Amino acid sequence: MTELLTTLWPALLAAADIGLAASTSAHVVLHKRDVRAAIGWVGLVWLVPFVGPALYGMFGINRIRRRASSLRARRPSARNRARTEAGATGAPRGSPACAGHIQPVARLADRITGTRVLPGNTIAMLEGGERAYAAMLDAIEGARASIGLLTYIFDHDSVGVRFVQALGRAQARGVAVRVLVDGVGARYSFPSIIAALRTAALPAGEFLPSLLPLSIHYANLRNHRKILVTDGCCAFTGGMNIRAGHCATSGPAAIQDVHFRLSGPVVAHLAETFACDWAFVTGEVLAGDAWFPALPEDGPIPARGIASGPDEAFERIHWAILAALSVARTRIRIVTPYFLPDTTLATALQLAAMRGVRVDIVLPERSNLRLMQWATGARLLAFLARGCRIWLTPPPFDHTKLMTVDGVWSLFGSANWDSRSFRLNFEFDLECYEAGFAAELDHVVDRKIAAARRLSRAEVENRSLGARLRDGSAWLLSPYL
Numbered sequence: 001m002t003e004l005l006t007t008l009w010p011a012l013l014a015a016a017d018i019g020l021a022a023s024t025s026a027h028v029v030l031h032k033r034d035v036r037a038a039i040g041w042v043g044l045v046w047l048v049p050f051v052g053p054a055l056y057g058m059f060g061i062n063r064i065r066r067r068a069s070s071l072r073a074r075r076p077s078a079r080n081r082a083r084t085e086a087g088a089t090g091a092p093r094g095s096p097a098c099a100g101h102i103q104p105v106a107r108l109a110d111r112i113t114g115t116r117v118l119p120g121n122t123i124a125m126l127e128g129g130e131r132a133y134a135a136m137l138d139a140i141e142g143a144r145a146s147i148g149l150l151t152y153i154f155d156h157d158s159v160g161v162r163f164v165q166a167l168g169r170a171q172a173r174g175v176a177v178r179v180l181v182d183g184v185g186a187r188y189s190f191p192s193i194i195a196a197l198r199t200a201a202l203p204a205g206e207f208l209p210s211l212l213p214l215s216i217h218y219a220n221l222r223n224h225r226k227i228l229v230t231d232g233c234c235a236f237t238g239g240m241n242i243r244a245g246h247c248a249t250s251g252p253a254a255i256q257d258v259h260f261r262l263s264g265p266v267v268a269h270l271a272e273t274f275a276c277d278w279a280f281v282t283g284e285v286l287a288g289d290a291w292f293p294a295l296p297e298d299g300p301i302p303a304r305g306i307a308s309g310p311d312e313a314f315e316r317i318h319w320a321i322l323a324a325l326s327v328a329r330t331r332i333r334i335v336t337p338y339f340l341p342d343t344t345l346a347t348a349l350q351l352a353a354m355r356g357v358r359v360d361i362v363l364p365e366r367s368n369l370r371l372m373q374w375a376t377g378a379r380l381l382a383f384l385a386r387g388c389r390i391w392l393t394p395p396p397f398d399h400t401k402l403m404t405v406d407g408v409w410s411l412f413g414s415a416n417w418d419s420r421s422f423r424l425n426f427e428f429d430l431e432c433y434e435a436g437f438a439a440e441l442d443h444v445v446d447r448k449i450a451a452a453r454r455l456s457r458a459e460v461e462n463r464s465l466g467a468r469l470r471d472g473s474a475w476l477l478s479p480y481l
Contacts, residue, residue, distance in 0.1 A: 017049045024053040102409045102433060105323040109304060109431065112316050117304045117433060120297025121264030125440060126238075129246025132259035133159060136228055136236050139261075140166045143230040145290040146176045148274040150227040152185040152414070153241035156193040160242055164193070168200040176290055177202055178278055182223040183209035185241070205281040207426075221310060223277060224414050224421065225428040226259075227270050232293045235262045235270040237305075237428060239337075239401040239414055254396035255368075258444065260412060264298040266430070269305030273428055276307075301434040308415065309426035317415050317429050318422040322348055324405045331358040333445045335402040339363050339376050340418040340478045346382065353387035362448050365392035372418075374474035377460070377467075384457040391452035398448070402441050410438045419478065 024045045032038035045052035106117050126132040140147055140163070147170055154160055171177045179197055183206040186192045197204035207223040228236040238259035240246055248254035262270070275286040308316040325332065325348040332352055339361065341349065353359040361383065367373035380390060403411040413429030415421040432438070463471075 020050065020053045021045045024056055028056070100408065101327055101329065102324070102405065104327055105320065105409060105431075106304075106433065108323045109306065109316075109320050112319050113304065113306055113313075115269060115304055117302045117431075118265035118269070119302040120299060121262060121266045121301045121303045122299030123301055123303065123430075123432065123437060124261045125444070126236075126259045126261060127444070129159070129240065129244075129248075129255075129257070132236070132238075132240055132257075133162070133242075133247070135261055136259075137162060137166050139228070139230045139234050139236070140170055143170050143175050145231045146178075146229075146286075147231075148178050148180075148227070148229045148271065148278065148286070148291070150180045150223070150225055150274050150277055151242050152182045152222065152224045152226060153188045153243055154179075154181045154186060154193045155189040155241075155243035156191055156196060157189060157244040159244045159247060160189070160193050161196070163242055164196050164200055164202070167197075167202055171200075171202060178274075178284075178286070179204040180207060180223070180274070180278055180281060181205075182207045184222055188243070203282075205278065207277065207281055222425045224425040225273065225277070225307075226414050227274050227428060229267065229271045229274055232271050232289070232291050233263065233267055233295060235267040236260065237262065237270060237413060237430060239399055239412075248396070250396060255399050256393075256396055257399040258402070258412075260430070262303075262430070264301075264303075265295045266303040266305060268292065268295055269307075269430075270428070273305060273307045277426070301432050301437050303430055303432045303434075306413075306429045306431060307427070308422070308429070310424055311426075313426075315422055317411075317413075317427055318345070320429075320431060321345065321403070321411065324403075324409055324411070325349060325352055328352050328357045328405045330406050331360070331404075333360045333362075333402075333404045333442060334417065335362040335398070335400045335445055335448060336417040337364055337367070337397070337399045337401070338369070338372050338416040338418045338421075340372070340379070340475075342419055342422070345417070345422075346379070349388060350383060350386040353383075359383075359388040360391065360445065360449065361388055362391045362393060362398075362445060362452060364395075364398045365453070366395055366397065368397050371474050371477065374471045375478050377463075378471035378475035380455065381457065381460045384455065384460060390455040391449050392455055393448055393452045400444075400448075402445065404438045404441050404445070407438050407442060408435050409433060410441050412441070 025042050028038050028041045032041065041056050045056055110116055126135055147167065149167070167177050167179065179202055181194065181204065186194050186206055187210070194204060194206060208221060226237055226240060236259055240257045240259040245253040245255040246257055271292055275291060279285050306316050306320055307313050322345065332349070349359055363376070384390060401412060401414070401416060410432045411429055413427065415427040415429050421427050
């Protein structure tokens, strides 16, 4: 018997490997959306016996969608959405009267988000951390029923401590407080803010805690959203994390950014997104008027929140941007800290420029992520060659994320122009259909361009061979940056 097993074990091992590789390949073919990723995983599971399937099991399966789906039936989304839209009046859903040729963007987003454009909102832009944090802390101090705070980075510094103290005072006066921090973002400072939140007896959760600090900047499946909702009727969102660097005006830690305060029916979209993420992490379902009150119209702006992520909300922001690019007639303006669009977005931008649309792309001259800056540099020549104008803003690092199209449609929020935001992270953006608000954002872009320098085609072409090789090598990592 022993001799028989000795003779047969290589064949049994090979059969086991073939069976495991075949079943893993079947899972890849059935579940992977991206053909390049599918080919890579299939190659790995066949070329690296046993280890390849094990790696796919650990890193290749999207468990986010599975767990989110199990909680979907318990979410308050349908009830809240129906109440919000039934109480809203004004322009037909999905067809803002002021949008004109932009209306197809609204119709597409109707289908991909399952929500509608809600008229009657007020949106105030808050530039810089001092102004944004003061408004957010005032809203927390004024809350009487509920506070939901979701952020990617929540540093344990002077600003973070102010937020913890304000949240503690709110809870002491009877406000229901819930705080959700991304598991990686919570570890950008030491000690983690999670300990301070729990010491203050504040209900706090971590979104997918990570034990891999070395991958902190490039970790996948992060909750990159920034949402604060107080009493279900006042909300804040944008690109600003909670950290002291947003209040600095100079030095390596200084960060420029903008945030936004919202009121009106669209606040329900932010409240629902927070509630879904909270339920995902803790299993607690938030419901009732404390979290989802009736929201009357409060201003002139039709708007919609777009939650996107590697679950059932896959690529929603990506598709909305593509739709806006496809209907642009006169100008496209983009401000982003990270610019690594995929082939589809890059082609859409370049085609828009080639058909006569004025395309302005505003980027920081010095990124806080060196690999990202190198990878971006490898692809800029194609945009310049096809008529896009690229502007580089001086320090401090500009973390602003804005987009306007034809002075009518605008987009802002947490998403960057890279695959990580469009495919791998959970993001939240807000689209607006109002010329007056778009003009406010365009004014911000004008000021940034006035302070920036224009990147020339010759400057990119004349880089040294070493710089081109460095940038090209970094670009190979672009799906993971």
